Amino acid sequence: MADVNVAILGLNRVGASLGLALKKYSRQGGAHNFIIAGYDSIPQNVKVAQSLGAVDDAKNRPEDVAKGKDIIFMTLPTYEAGVVYPLIADTIRQGAVIFDFSPNKQKMTLLAERHIAPKGHIISMTSVVNPKYLYHGVLDTEHATPDYFERGAMLIMPSVKADKDAIALATDVTAILGAVPHFFDASEYDVLSTAVDGLPPLIGAVVFYSLLKSSGWSDMVRVSNPDFAMLTHSLYDRHPDELRDVWMNGATDLARHLDTIIHNLSQIRSVLLNKDEVALTAFLDETSAEYEIWLNRRMKPEWELEEQTKPENATVRGLMRSMLGSFVVGGDRKDNKQKK
Template sequence: MAQTITVTIIGLGRLGASVGLALQRYNQKGNTPHVFEILGVEDRPAVMAEAEKRGAVGKSARNLYNAVQNRDIIVLALPYADVRRTYQAIGDGIRAGGVVMDLSPLAMPSVQWAKEYLSKDAHMISMTPVVNPAYLYDGLDDTEHAAADLFDKGSMMLMPSPACIPEAIELASDFSTLLGATVRFMDPMEHDALIGATLGLPTLLGVLSFYTLSHNAGWSDLQRVTNPPFGRLTHALFDTHPDDLRDLWLNSRHSLVNQLDLLIEQLTNVRQVLAEEDRSALEAVLTDAADQYSAWINKRHNNKWDDDPRTPRTPSTTESLMSGLMGGALTKRLRGGDKNES
């Protein structure tokens, strides 16, 4: 008989709902040694309804504290401004051996919040999905566009804190592989610096581009000729709450300020090139950018990187990785003994 693994997903936007759909995909294979019982928590009624409609969760709940009690795995996939208060709400409710997998965009703040609010017998590991390249350009971040294959052909960056026990890291690694991702490890501080560049900077540019144009004297005409390039640039204002953007930018401010300095320098240079109508200089910039882009996109689509020190971990079969997921010594260590003993 298949062993039941209980999972609570807190936050059912695209990311959280996709985790649920990927687990349901595993459940539907049949003849697997494990089955996931998925409970979803979401305080936005429309989002919860869409997640249930998509089949991302088996059951739903509204009370955070009750939703994490006696659960094996708790996945946090929340709007960023809600993460800290969620740690406060669930900290005392997680059983000894429970593992929190935090998919928040930044690792270091979550490491600190987990240290502050979780009991010493609960475990947390920060995880950042680098999603399936098929979805790289869609710019859609809502439950309606959740997908079971969102993590396929992508990576899961794991950022364990020094206090994280090896068994919890192994669990997060196996869980990530089951979702379809290749596992790679990264230092939390290094990770957050990179996220400031690849998430903080693009969202900041999109918001400021909209802010600048919307305060332009010609906005009444400008807004009439907006097409997909403008929508893709500014979509963060459509699917991300301002509070979430505020907290993301402030918590990654050191990296973001450095990236802004570099960008301002390049913008100043290009402004001069355009003002002087320097065709050769402009072509040189575009050619270099196009060459670099081509090299990057090929690596991104193949999920293969030159001189990558973060050796990916890819078990040979789902069954082999699941045999270690919640079995034997790992189960006893995380659960603090036999689950049937009470």
């Protein structure tokens, strides 16, 4: 079993789940033993990740964690990742592969390549997680699980400068995590994610703020329950700076979506004020039916049909076997060829 040295920068739910998934693979007899070091600016996240067994070691400085590692997962919030990339630029080894999970794909890829390339290779990625956790949206470390990526997809968004072997490694790591790799355009993802990832926490924040400023807020606090917490959970598990960056990056698209929502809210307001039960029933019937269609598709996505979801298949695939033997562990394959 070959050792692979991994760094995880950001021990939130995604980062800690990555560590747990890699450890599960090694524990179940996988071809590679992942030795994982972790970093997070929040000490509690580090403590929880260590208690879960997601990391073997943790250090207080990201540059120390990234030093000499074969694979680096960047799962820090955007505002932190932008600071960390310059710090690790001198400590990463030649040929290291960095999988960046930052939400703003185009912006962060350009920033990362400016500091890391050509010494290291940047691949932008995003997980479409296990449908089992679709209604478990809290992103704190305590909710990390080894099966977080299983039965899901990994969207791989390489830039035009991306190294082909690093791209191939991304697909193999994805298989180890139990997901199916799908190649996606970063600019298209940024637009789509604004709607499904940026808009919900914005709506939740606006609802919370509106109720906070209402006269009955003190009484609402006493009777609030999970429905309200689910709507507003991003104010709990995401830093305000992260939310600000996401919203500002997608400001134009968010404004467009808000225009549509405001129009529909205005119509629903009129329906409610007029006590129009027929119109309200028609709205609910159509919305509920379409929601059921969405939920069924999301619970059993098309990529489940692909055999690549099985982690054991990754052990026999040539790229993971060869790249971790030369490209990653032994340095950049291009450098090796030049030395022959």
